[in-house]
Amino acid sequence: MPQKIGGWVRLSSATFLGVCRSMLNWVTLQRQNLVAVGTNLKYYIERGGAYFDITPIRATATLTNPFTTSLNSTTVLVADVAHGALQNDFVTFSGASAVGGLTLNGEFQISFIDEDSYNITAASQASSAATGGGTVTATYQINTGNEIAVPFRGWSAGTWGSGTWGSSGATDAPMRIWSQSNFGEDLFFGYRGGPIFYWDASNDLTTRAVYVSSLGGASNVPTIVNKTFVSDIFRFAFCFGSNALGSATLDPMLIRWSDQEDVANWTPAATNQAGSLRLSRGSEIITTLQARQEVLIWTDTALYGMQYLGAPEVWGAQLLGDNITVAGPNAAAYSGNIAYWMGTDKFYMYDGTVKTLPCSVRSYVFNDFNFTQYAQVVAGTNERFDEIWWFYCSAGVTQNDRYVVYNYLQDIWYYGTLARSAWIDSDLRENPLAATYSNNLVNQEVGMDDNQTGVPSAITATLLSSEFDLDNGDKFMFINRMLPDVTFEGSTVDSPAAVMTLFPMENSGSGYYNPTSEGGVDNATVTRSATVPIEKFTGQVFVRVRGRQMAFKLESTELGVAWKLGIPRLEMRPDGRRG
Incomplete structure (x- = not known):
């Protein structure tokens, strides 16, 4: 029976910084119901409607008189040779003494100037032009990422041999997409093209995550990965797309896993089960899902199934389907022992066999689609209504503004307009959770109205x-x-x-x-x-x-x-x- 979709209401008046692209809901041994929230600027844990910043620290520096103020200006110049920060990164200063009438202790967002200096914005205007601050500790958070995929055009863009000599190439600067899994009650996570991190749930929620390489017993931890994952069986930590042992270069088709029940030990040995394997079909691993008896792995052209074999191979992968596509790292969902995903021009399903999913609204979706923003596609389930949802960018739009839904029980499709950047449907919470472009999370299927900002408005x-x-x-x-x-x-x-x-x-x-x-x-x-x-x-x-x-x-x-x-x-x- 056709009906109006349910409404949504924000979790709280609290907000986070950046656009959320991924979430994970789990419960700790102390019965804390937590949601991990990864944005392009930071990484948070939500509990009770509050967002706790656990963004890892990249570097710490001790500076001497680093601040230069200007009369009646809130802009402050900071000098730090080879600081390693990027535009929109975050730094926290402590121990600073007053300069120009300002005491600059606290967190600030960086406006990049060059490799040795940057600007910050103070809360008030300086009362004089001055240089100083004394001995200051600068604590830098990991580099921030792009909110959207940014097309890059110019010399050296594109693959070798593509285009004509002297012409400009084109590629994309990727947006920040996190992947995460709970390792017991703890959190194992990383972002596409970056290192891997660990958060210990026995610590306070204000304690930041750390590099896995900093943990006790860490050995040959991958330094650059595309996706993280923890298997349901025997708790192996995985990196899909990783640098090989002894290399610092990303191999986008390489899979590495840690020793069983040990997120820190990645050195293969006769006495452990750490190891690696390389897939052959495709040029990069895009995403993964835990299925009933296997781990599903999508490359840009194929679908693999990976299963635990035991020693000495430990894990093995078999080809399930070839000549397929997947739109992005978050474009697949799993329900009722069936995987569903959006490709670059059609929909698919896997129920033991890879099949094209017939779609009555396929032309509507793909004839009005921003193909430079495939990576923004978000898939999720709504089990209460037997639905798979996909959110995507329509043509000319750079944030998800539309959705298409497949009702697998009735085998029907429908579509609409709704802006969501992430979605999870968890049995641990009463309703599906979604991330909005108002920098907050909302409970879906609550009431009949749009209440993501605290002021209800009608849904057309x-x-x-x-x-x-x-x-x-x-x-x-x-x-x-x-x-x-x-x-x-x-x-x-x-x-x-x-x-x-x-x-x-x-x-x-x-x-x-x-x-x-x-x-x-x-x-x-x-x-x-x-x-x-x-x-x-x-x-x-x-x-x-x-x-x-x-x-x-x-x-x-x-x-x-x-x-x-x-x-x-x-x-x-x-x-x-x-x-």
Whole structure:
């Protein structure tokens, strides 16, 4: 039964910095229900609506009189030779003495100047031009990443041999995408193209994560990876796309794993189960999912299944499907022992065999798609309604603004507009969680309205049919009455209403009539009049519409309205063959 989607409400008034691209929900031994939140600027843990910054520290430096202030300016110049920071990175100063009337202890965001200096913005204006600050400790967080994939054009962009001599090439500067898994109650995580980190849940939530290479017993820890993962069986830590043992260069098809139950030991030996293997089909590993008895691995052209074999091989991979695509690192979801994913031009499923997933709205999705932002595609489940959701960027848009949904129980597709950058559906929380571009998390399927900012606003919910005709479509039809069959169960207002509209057209492809009716109306408002002893709503509405083909729309635009559509009935009759 078609119905309006549920509303959403923010977890709290707290916000985080950056755009969230990935989340993980787990529970610690102390029964703390936590959500890891990875953004392009920082890494957080959410508990009880509060966001705790656990972003790892990259470097610490001791500086002498590093600050230069300007009269009546909030901009402060900081000198630090070979600081290693990038635009929008974060630094925390401690131990600073006043300079120019400012005491610059605390966290600041960096405005990059050159390798030896940068600017920060103080909370107030300097009272004088001065240089100083005394002995200052500067603590730098790991480099930040891009919010979106940034096309890069110029000399050296692209692969060797592509294009013509002297022409500019093109590639993308990747956006920051995290991957994470719980290692027991702890957290093992990393970002695409970076090192790997570890957060110990026995510490306070204000304690930052550390490099895995800094843990006791660390040995040959990968230094650059594309995706992290922890297996369900025997708890091996994995890096998909990694530098090889003894190398500092990323091999995007190499898989490395740690010793069993030891996230720090990556040195293969006869006495442990650490190891590696390299896949052959494709040029890079894109993403992975834990399936029932295997780990699914997508490269840019193939799907592999990886299984535990025991010593001496430990893990092995077999090819499950070739000549396929996957849109991005977050484009796959798993439900009911079936994997579903969005490719670069179609949808797929794997239920033991790789199959193309027939999609009735495929042209709608891929004919209006920003192909430079494939990496932003987010897939997620909504188990309550037997759905797989994908969020993506429409053409010309650089943030996810649309969704397409596959209902696997009813085998139907539907689509709409909604801006979400990440999504998880966890049994550990009552509702699915989604990340918004308002820099917060929201509980989905709560209420009937949009409450992501704390001020409820109405959701415009629209249901539009395909065109239908009479008999073989050779006759015009005249419609003068509709029986709506709409229920407003779940509405939170006394008199919920929705508008039903008919759109007539003369021929296929001729466009809808304007005006849509002659001497009458083409729409009517359906309202609820009573809820007991049974729900009562407008039983019939009168219209006056003529056309060879028609489309039907139901729409609500008010706060607190919920509706479900049954089987509406139209009173129609043949009305000739000419318009």
